[in-house]
Amino acid sequence: MTQKILTSIQNISATFIGTSNAIDIDSVSIDSRSLQNGPKTLFFALVGANTDAHRYIADLIAIGVQNFVVTHIPDDCTGKANFYVVANTLSALQQFAATYRSLFAFPVIGLTGSNGKTIIKEWLNFLLSPDYNVIRSPKSYNSQIGVPLSVIAINEKHNLGIFEAGISTVCEMDKLEKIIKPTIGILTNIGTAHDEGFAGVSDKIREKVKLFQDAQVVIYNKNLAIDALISSEISRFCWSYTDSNASVLITKKGILDKTVLTVQQENTQFEIKIPFQDEASVENAISCLMVLLYFKYEKKTIQNRMELLYPVEMRLKVKNGINNCSIIDDSYSSDFQSLKIALDFLESQKQYERKTLILSDIFQSGLPNDVLYSKVAELIVSNRISRVIGIGETISAFKNMFANCTTFKNTAAFIADFENMEFSNETILIKGARSFQFEEIVYLLEEKTHETVLEINLNAISYNLNFFKSKLKPKVKIMVMVKAFGYGNGGLEIAKLLEHHKVDYLGVAFADEGISLKNGGINLPIMVLNPENTSFSAIIQHQLEPEIYCLKGLYAFLKIAKQKNLKHFPIHIKFDTGMHRLGFEENTLNELITALKGNSNVQIKSILSHLATSDDLEHMDFAHSQIALFEKLSSKLMTELQIKPLRHILNTSGISNFSDAQYEMVRLGIGLYGVSNDAQEQKQLENVGTLKSVISQIRTIGAGESVGYGRRFIAEKPTKIATIPIGYADGISRGWGNGVGFVMIKNTKAFIVGSICMDMLMVDVTGIECKEGDAIVIFGENPTVTFIAQKLNTIPYEILTSISQRVKRVFYR
Numbered sequence: 001m002t003q004k005i006l007t008s009i010q011n012i013s014a015t016f017i018g019t020s021n022a023i024d025i026d027s028v029s030i031d032s033r034s035l036q037n038g039p040k041t042l043f044f045a046l047v048g049a050n051t052d053a054h055r056y057i058a059d060l061i062a063i064g065v066q067n068f069v070v071t072h073i074p075d076d077c078t079g080k081a082n083f084y085v086v087a088n089t090l091s092a093l094q095q096f097a098a099t100y101r102s103l104f105a106f107p108v109i110g111l112t113g114s115n116g117k118t119i120i121k122e123w124l125n126f127l128l129s130p131d132y133n134v135i136r137s138p139k140s141y142n143s144q145i146g147v148p149l150s151v152i153a154i155n156e157k158h159n160l161g162i163f164e165a166g167i168s169t170v171c172e173m174d175k176l177e178k179i180i181k182p183t184i185g186i187l188t189n190i191g192t193a194h195d196e197g198f199a200g201v202s203d204k205i206r207e208k209v210k211l212f213q214d215a216q217v218v219i220y221n222k223n224l225a226i227d228a229l230i231s232s233e234i235s236r237f238c239w240s241y242t243d244s245n246a247s248v249l250i251t252k253k254g255i256l257d258k259t260v261l262t263v264q265q266e267n268t269q270f271e272i273k274i275p276f277q278d279e280a281s282v283e284n285a286i287s288c289l290m291v292l293l294y295f296k297y298e299k300k301t302i303q304n305r306m307e308l309l310y311p312v313e314m315r316l317k318v319k320n321g322i323n324n325c326s327i328i329d330d331s332y333s334s335d336f337q338s339l340k341i342a343l344d345f346l347e348s349q350k351q352y353e354r355k356t357l358i359l360s361d362i363f364q365s366g367l368p369n370d371v372l373y374s375k376v377a378e379l380i381v382s383n384r385i386s387r388v389i390g391i392g393e394t395i396s397a398f399k400n401m402f403a404n405c406t407t408f409k410n411t412a413a414f415i416a417d418f419e420n421m422e423f424s425n426e427t428i429l430i431k432g433a434r435s436f437q438f439e440e441i442v443y444l445l446e447e448k449t450h451e452t453v454l455e456i457n458l459n460a461i462s463y464n465l466n467f468f469k470s471k472l473k474p475k476v477k478i479m480v481m482v483k484a485f486g487y488g489n490g491g492l493e494i495a496k497l498l499e500h501h502k503v504d505y506l507g508v509a510f511a512d513e514g515i516s517l518k519n520g521g522i523n524l525p526i527m528v529l530n531p532e533n534t535s536f537s538a539i540i541q542h543q544l545e546p547e548i549y550c551l552k553g554l555y556a557f558l559k560i561a562k563q564k565n566l567k568h569f570p571i572h573i574k575f576d577t578g579m580h581r582l583g584f585e586e587n588t589l590n591e592l593i594t595a596l597k598g599n600s601n602v603q604i605k606s607i608l609s610h611l612a613t614s615d616d617l618e619h620m621d622f623a624h625s626q627i628a629l630f631e632k633l634s635s636k637l638m639t640e641l642q643i644k645p646l647r648h649i650l651n652t653s654g655i656s657n658f659s660d661a662q663y664e665m666v667r668l669g670i671g672l673y674g675v676s677n678d679a680q681e682q683k684q685l686e687n688v689g690t691l692k693s694v695i696s697q698i699r700t701i702g703a704g705e706s707v708g709y710g711r712r713f714i715a716e717k718p719t720k721i722a723t724i725p726i727g728y729a730d731g732i733s734r735g736w737g738n739g740v741g742f743v744m745i746k747n748t749k750a751f752i753v754g755s756i757c758m759d760m761l762m763v764d765v766t767g768i769e770c771k772e773g774d775a776i777v778i779f780g781e782n783p784t785v786t787f788i789a790q791k792l793n794t795i796p797y798e799i800l801t802s803i804s805q806r807v808k809r810v811f812y813r
């Protein structure tokens with residue numbers, strides 16, 4: 001263990017309980033799933049509103065992790081590892097990082113602001129990396145947890161840091177400042193993100209500039225409100241389009257798809273070109289330019305490098321690949337830290353056993369190449385990568401360090417040999433430095449379909465799950481309904497996430513849904529709501545658990561159970577308490593009891609019923625009568641059979657509205673997917689699915705011309721029309737056409753004109769700056785599924801589950 005890590009641990013003021021304090025630690029982890037966890041990991045058991053990493057400690061000890069920072073030692077773990085006991089594990093992590101950072105003395109750029117942080121960080125890395133060994137926050141690691149993790153990755157060879165700080169409410173920045181300790185501050189655009197946490201704009205700025213309290217200089221777009229809030233002891237290096245008091249005055253003009261900036265600083269003036277036109281990118285580029293000017297780069301170098309700025313992919317994306325592969329596209333960076341993150345992400349996908357890593361040379365590790373590539377080799381082994389394809393001169397030279405590895409001198413050589421390689425039924429992580437242009441490899445491997453996707457935010461699902469868990473009384477279990485492909489969002493991927501979160505049960509509608517989850521590797525118990533008698537054998541074979549709702553079904557199942565000589569096979573008994581859909585009625589209770597008394601082939605795992613009006617407080621009395629009848633029927637069954645199974649009657653709305661009836665379990669459905677029937681609650685959930693497409697073609701039609709089948713739209717004036725490749729066969733209701741509905745293009749509404757076709761629809765984009773290939777949003781944060789459902793006189797459930805399976809699902813975190 002290095003002295004610096006030792007010093008940092010000592011500074012968290014923990015009580016040490018363990019066997020050997022002289023431990024050897026080389027990495028820090030908060031992610032129980034990471035395959036990189038091992039004997040040299042220091043694991044911080046973070047506790048969130050509803051997540052508690054203490055429950056994974058026993059599992060981690062089993063795989064060899066020895067060192068934990070905890071608030072308490074879990075019962076079964078005493079004496080089995082080293083524990084640093086603290087009052088708050090997040091504060092300890094932050095303290096650890098702050099100490100660690102204080103032991104390094106190179107310049108550090110700290111970025112904050114509402115927009116553009118990650119892009120500016122990535123661009124600065126690109127612009128400065130020819131001259132520095134840069135350590136930067138990976139992806140958008142800018143939170144109370146992300147910042148410490150970023151800083152902990154510093155090593156002896158780095159000589160410039162770039163870290164971003166994001167806050168959502170007051171008091172957070174002080175903590176981040178202590179960890180980042182920037183010497184150079186950049187305040188990016190102050191927009192409206194996270195406004196709820198602040199009283200007003202100046203509150204927000206005041207909080208943000210706390211990041212710069214000990215900086216030598218702050219770079220920002222000159223503005224009087226900001227000037228007033230920055231301490232007079234800090235020097236300012238600001239730019240403006242208009243204010244000649246700024247250190248740098250900039251004028252801009254657009255030429256084709258580029259922008260030419262005229263830069264005037266004191267007595268010098270010169271021009272640079274950047275390959276963007278939109279205002280946000282131009283501002284972000286100017287922030288980068290200011291850093292180059294502050295570092296006194298030559299005009300020529302600035303011009304050359306700025307012209308090469310590129311669009312930044314903000315997050316890891318999972319895409320469908322050729323031959324059933326799935327592809328994780330991280331083709332824009334290749335440094336050691338982001339490789340670790342990408343490998344963790346790969347593992348969390350758990351899509352296929354077989355995993356291929358396509359990796360370019362790695363830059364800026366700060367390590368000598370032999371040390372670097374042996375560390376990479378270790379990572380590859382611990383993440384159980386089946387095959388490595390190395391591209392680049394350096395990685396080729398270290399080929400021997402990897403098992404099952406093919407190498408190529410450059411990307412072109414790989415592409416030339418592509419036809420001779422096999423890619424099928426595997427997950428492929430594509431990770432390369434920008435200069436390797438791995439986007440060409442992504443293009444080759446990507447399944448070519450039309451460009452409509454439903455993007456699913458897995459973090460939002462976790463968030464919503466925890467939100468509902470927080471409403472449960474202690475010990476109440478949770479079954480999550482993943483029927484109909486997880487309400488249209490993707491069945492297996494979501495089930496895997498839920499398994500990680502240790503939910504207690506999954507619920508599906510039909511046996512084949514359950515079978516495909518089991519075949520996909522899901523081990524959670526799965527209840528089948530509507531098992532047909534013909535599927536009973538398959539249910540037993542795949543260890544699914546049927547809901548039994550009538551005598552006929554019961555007798556059929558008991559017969560098979562007896563034939564197969566089953567012992568205590570789990571079943572679930574459903575009562576009809578007023579929904580009148582499925583379930584035993586009161587008058588069949590005695591026969592039910594008789595049939596089950598003394599039967600040891602099956603075991604009643606749970607008793608359930610379903611509310612008809614949990615979302616409608618007008619029918620409160622009805623719901624209460626259902627709950628009362630459920631209480632009566634289930635109690636009688638339990639007494640007569642002398643059993644104590646789980647009982648459950650609440651769905652999403654029930655969890656919120658009838659918390660007294662949680663019994664031993666609840667069944668969460670739509671809420672997980674970010675939709676609530678209650679407007680207030682809706683605000684507390686995170687959006688999960690975003691349905692996106694692109695513009696295929698744009699044309700302008702004259703007054704009097706029409707659009708689409710039946711000429712339902714006639715232009716009154718010259719009108720710009722864009723065609724989008726999504727139609728009613730993809731699940732867009734025809735009722736949403738003809739001026740009722742709209743899509744969002746660059747945050748502007750574009751109304752649908754004419755009738756929606758099977759595979760396409762047309763929108764009016766007059767006055768909206770857009771071009772063919774631009775992305776559009778059909779639903780997501782705006783408009784929401786709930787909004788569309790209201791306008792179409794239906795419910796969000798129908799909108800979500802209607803999106804057809806031909807629309808590609810893309811999952812990201």
Ligand SMILES: *Cc1c(COP(=O)(O)O)cnc(C)c1O
Pocket residue numbers: 481529610650651652653667668669670671
């Ligand atoms: C679908 C379903 C649920 C979940 O309902 P939500 O309103 O989506 O929470 C619960 N129980 C049963 C029996 C269901 O069919």
